[in-house]
Amino acid sequence: MTLSDLFEPDGIAVVGASATPGKLGNDAMSNVEAYDGEIYPVNPSSSGTVYGYEFVDSVAETDADLALLCVPRHLQPGVLEECGEAGVGAAVSFAGGFAEMGGEGRELQERIAEIADEYDITILGPNTAGYAIPGDDLYGSFVPRIREVESGNVGIVAQSAGVAITLSFHLTREGYGTSAMFGLGNRVNTEFADVIPVLDEDPDTEAIVLHVEGTEDVDRFLEVCQEAETPIVAYKVGEGADADFARAHTAAPLQADATYEEAFDRPGLVTVSSTTELLDAGRALADAPTPDGPNVGVVTAQAGPGIIINDSLQDAGAVFPKLTEETRERVDDLLEGITYAENPVDTGRPMPEFGQVVDAVGRDENVDIVLVYEIYEDSLGYPVAELEALAADVDKPILFTVAGPHEALRDEREQMEALGIPTFDTPERGAQAVAALVESISGSEGE
Amino acid sequence: MTLSDLFEPDGIAVVGASATPGKLGNDAMSNVEAYDGEIYPVNPSSSGTVYGYEFVDSVAETDADLALLCVPRHLQPGVLEECGEAGVGAAVSFAGGFAEMGGEGRELQERIAEIADEYDITILGPNTAGYAIPGDDLYGSFVPRIREVESGNVGIVAQSAGVAITLSFHLTREGYGTSAMFGLGNRVNTEFADVIPVLDEDPDTEAIVLHVEGTEDVDRFLEVCQEAETPIVAYKVGEGADADFARAHTAAPLQADATYEEAFDRPGLVTVSSTTELLDAGRALADAPTPDGPNVGVVTAQAGPGIIINDSLQDAGAVFPKLTEETRERVDDLLEGITYAENPVDTGRPMPEFGQVVDAVGRDENVDIVLVYEIYEDSLGYPVAELEALAADVDKPILFTVAGPHEALRDEREQMEALGIPTFDTPERGAQAVAALVESISGSEGE
Numbered sequence: 001m002t003l004s005d006l007f008e009p010d011g012i013a014v015v016g017a018s019a020t021p022g023k024l025g026n027d028a029m030s031n032v033e034a035y036d037g038e039i040y041p042v043n044p045s046s047s048g049t050v051y052g053y054e055f056v057d058s059v060a061e062t063d064a065d066l067a068l069l070c071v072p073r074h075l076q077p078g079v080l081e082e083c084g085e086a087g088v089g090a091a092v093s094f095a096g097g098f099a100e101m102g103g104e105g106r107e108l109q110e111r112i113a114e115i116a117d118e119y120d121i122t123i124l125g126p127n128t129a130g131y132a133i134p135g136d137d138l139y140g141s142f143v144p145r146i147r148e149v150e151s152g153n154v155g156i157v158a159q160s161a162g163v164a165i166t167l168s169f170h171l172t173r174e175g176y177g178t179s180a181m182f183g184l185g186n187r188v189n190t191e192f193a194d195v196i197p198v199l200d201e202d203p204d205t206e207a208i209v210l211h212v213e214g215t216e217d218v219d220r221f222l223e224v225c226q227e228a229e230t231p232i233v234a235y236k237v238g239e240g241a242d243a244d245f246a247r248a249h250t251a252a253p254l255q256a257d258a259t260y261e262e263a264f265d266r267p268g269l270v271t272v273s274s275t276t277e278l279l280d281a282g283r284a285l286a287d288a289p290t291p292d293g294p295n296v297g298v299v300t301a302q303a304g305p306g307i308i309i310n311d312s313l314q315d316a317g318a319v320f321p322k323l324t325e326e327t328r329e330r331v332d333d334l335l336e337g338i339t340y341a342e343n344p345v346d347t348g349r350p351m352p353e354f355g356q357v358v359d360a361v362g363r364d365e366n367v368d369i370v371l372v373y374e375i376y377e378d379s380l381g382y383p384v385a386e387l388e389a390l391a392a393d394v395d396k397p398i399l400f401t402v403a404g405p406h407e408a409l410r411d412e413r414e415q416m417e418a419l420g421i422p423t424f425d426t427p428e429r430g431a432q433a434v435a436a437l438v439e440s441i442s443g444s445e446g447e
Numbered sequence: 448m449t450l451s452d453l454f455e456p457d458g459i460a461v462v463g464a465s466a467t468p469g470k471l472g473n474d475a476m477s478n479v480e481a482y483d484g485e486i487y488p489v490n491p492s493s494s495g496t497v498y499g500y501e502f503v504d505s506v507a508e509t510d511a512d513l514a515l516l517c518v519p520r521h522l523q524p525g526v527l528e529e530c531g532e533a534g535v536g537a538a539v540s541f542a543g544g545f546a547e548m549g550g551e552g553r554e555l556q557e558r559i560a561e562i563a564d565e566y567d568i569t570i571l572g573p574n575t576a577g578y579a580i581p582g583d584d585l586y587g588s589f590v591p592r593i594r595e596v597e598s599g600n601v602g603i604v605a606q607s608a609g610v611a612i613t614l615s616f617h618l619t620r621e622g623y624g625t626s627a628m629f630g631l632g633n634r635v636n637t638e639f640a641d642v643i644p645v646l647d648e649d650p651d652t653e654a655i656v657l658h659v660e661g662t663e664d665v666d667r668f669l670e671v672c673q674e675a676e677t678p679i680v681a682y683k684v685g686e687g688a689d690a691d692f693a694r695a696h697t698a699a700p701l702q703a704d705a706t707y708e709e710a711f712d713r714p715g716l717v718t719v720s721s722t723t724e725l726l727d728a729g730r731a732l733a734d735a736p737t738p739d740g741p742n743v744g745v746v747t748a749q750a751g752p753g754i755i756i757n758d759s760l761q762d763a764g765a766v767f768p769k770l771t772e773e774t775r776e777r778v779d780d781l782l783e784g785i786t787y788a789e790n791p792v793d794t795g796r797p798m799p800e801f802g803q804v805v806d807a808v809g810r811d812e813n814v815d816i817v818l819v820y821e822i823y824e825d826s827l828g829y830p831v832a833e834l835e836a837l838a839a840d841v842d843k844p845i846l847f848t849v850a851g852p853h854e855a856l857r858d859e860r861e862q863m864e865a866l867g868i869p870t871f872d873t874p875e876r877g878a879q880a881v882a883a884l885v886e887s888i889s890g891s892e893g894e
Contacts, residue, residue: 096795160750240759275875303607303696304696307660342689344692346692404616405619426721
């Protein structure tokens with residue numbers, strides 16, 4: 001079993017396609033038609049066209065690699081057999097009412113697993129909203145407007161498709177995107193351990209973020225994470241949730257968060273505790289170089305947010321090294337002795353020399369990671385030119401925390417992102433992203 | 448000493464006003480000229496006009512209640528004496544280099560304190576970016592574009608003006624605003640304990656949020672917080688920060704966070720641990736009714752985010768009560784037995800009946816607080832009509848957590864806000880806002 005028919009299907013059949021707006025089979029058609037390849041709406045009760053594609057009666061009449069199953073759960077075993085006979089290699093099963101319901105639902109899921117095994121079909125789901133690879137215009141999902149999700153370099157693999165969708169829209173809303181988004185659902189035969197290695201090989205994916213409730217094969221999951229060369233961030237949830245409610249979701253076993261957190265205590269692997277942190281850590285790991293150590297140099301134009309950053313990072317394993325004599329002299333010259341020239345360096349307020357101060361700290365040999373905070377002022381702007389020169393010369397993560405009227409600073413924020421300088425819009429988010437970078441190089445590899 | 452000349456000045460003198468763009472005295476003029484009252488640019492070295500106002504040589508020539516001191520620190524004692532002689536009742540001192548520098552700076556601050564005492568002048572600062580009361584078009588600050596900060600019902604009192612500005616722009620960026628924003632700086636004679644009672648009396652302020660590093664008079668601070676009738680949320684920072692750095696900021700004493708957190712363990716007072724939580728808690732307390740108890744009913748259209756919410760609230764003192772038999776029957780009828788009809792209620796996906804499910808849970812007598820999560824779909828929209836009917840009938844907090852393409856859901860989000868239903872855009876932010884409501888009614892009042 002491979003995932004290639006999910007990632008690069010030569011033709012796509014939408015089984016249960018519908019010409020009626022608002023129906024699941026119509027939403028799925030409207031999303032999948034973005035793809036540059038053959039699209040086959042399959043529905044024996046329909047004729048004519050939908051989105052310009054002619055209805056066919058059966059999967060047998062198609063040349064599809066991938067089938068999106070938009071039919072009720074009871075019809076799925078039959079449809080899946082047809083898919084198998086027709087040579088379909090992958091299917092997305094949207095319907096719920098399988099293992100998460102127990103009883104009859106569990107039997108139905110077992111039947112599907114058998115058919116998938118017999119025909120060697122990779123199944124995403126059941127009980128999922130699907131997946132999306134925006135860079136390939138491939139949206140195997142019924143979620144309206146999923147095509148608005150932008151392409152980016154963070155891959156998302158979520159146990160809950162609802163969380164996958166939420167994360168994807170969150171990234172897009174903030175101006176970023178995803179290389180691939182997978183909602184696993186009930187994981188009948190497509191698990192974290194199947195998707196992660198494919199994303200690890202994907203040149204468009206520079207960090208992988210995971211939403212984990214629980215998985216039957218913890219060992220294989222952890223092994224795959226540890227073998228991946230792409231940085232991975234995991235958000236493990238559910239330990240504190242109501243057990244019956246959690247089980248009724250994707251039929252996942254309840255597992256202690258610590259099982260995952262301990263296993264993640266090694267280089268390249270990071271754990272977080274919210275969706276915002278998950279995406280921020282993913283962006284930082286995707287965009288910034290790997291730091292050489294945990295030594296953080298902070299430059300702030302306002303002391304208060306600098307103290308918040310300093311405070312937030314104390315428990316994160318970050319170190320605030322002394323700056324070298326040379327750096328301190330340069331900073332003293334620039335700041336005329338008025339403000340705080342230790343680390344964090346506080347310039348007191350935005351000023352024309354701010355970029356030079358960042359440059360001085362960024363070039364300090366004691367500093368592995370640079371974190372900057374500055375409220376935007378039109379007359380000064382952000383020090384994009386200085387940051388560009390610095391980023392070209394030093395191979396260190398530089399993170400920039402912004403504040404101010406967002407319309408005004410949007411352009412310069414985008415310019416910094418283009419330089420590989422991740423930006424964040426609260427002091428804590430910047431600090432947490434730095435904490436993720438520090439965590440990504442810690443751990444006890446080889447023990 | 449009163450703060451009335453800060454809140455309602457009859458005339459404003461900008462001492463050190465400048466016609467040169469980019470100068471502090473020009474920025475302050477450009478902000479203050481929004482105010483509907485007499486404005487006096489004061490500068491003996493300038494003539495002509497700035498922003499249409501004629502320069503005068505001295506504060507003595509003005510009829511100002513309030514002076515914005517845009518002059519270097521060494522000139523401030525002299526200017527302040529002139530202000531006192533001219534009958535000015537309040538002054539904002541922007542310059543740094545006072546007590547936070549120690550030595551000569553501390554002496555200068557003591558001199559200012561004496562003059563203020565002699566002439567009964569309320570001083571905001573020194574070492575502050577000022578304050579703003581957007582509802583009155585009053586911007587006593589040099590921060591560019593501060594006039595873009597919107598009017599709202601959350602009052603901000605921050606020890607660091609940098610944090611005050613950051614919080615104000617943050618609220619505005621997310622579509623909200625502030626009733627008043629104060630950056631205290633060095634607090635020469637205007638402390639938390641002076642500002643909080645005024646905001647408590649202010650009909651436009653429905654919650655007060657505080658950023659606290661440390662204050663000399665902890666007892667008075669805590670007493671004022673406990674006496675206030677307006678809900679208060681405090682973000683205490685600095686315990687983990689570098690001591691020298693923190694002291695170099697607003698000359699604040701370093702204090703244990705626990706001192707504040709323990710004192711805040713009573714009704715109406717809430718502590719948080721980030722700027723985002725601070726503002727979210729402030730919005731929830733300002734907009735939603737006070738809950739009768741800690742019993743949370745969750746309705747989610749997607750199980751995964753529901754589990755995150757459920758998990759996040761377990762440590763927050765929230766209770767997830769059983770729904771009444773009547774509610775369960777109504778929910779069962781609406782959901783046709785397919786999804787999870789306990790609490791959290793999970794509808795599986797957005798559906799036309801979603802608003803009715805929320806209504807059923809909201810009217811349940813076992814439920815004190817309602818938290819909803821739903822990914823937006825155009826064809827269904829958000830259940831604004833049902834929420835309006837529910838909010839009109841039950842006096843409980845209803846919070847709505849949104850997800851999806853933000854352009855699409857903006858209008859309905861604003862409609863919900865107008866109904867007194869605070870909205871949040873990640874599951875954790877919704878959960879933390881509920882946690883703040885639960886914390887606001889806990890504590891051990893009267894002990």
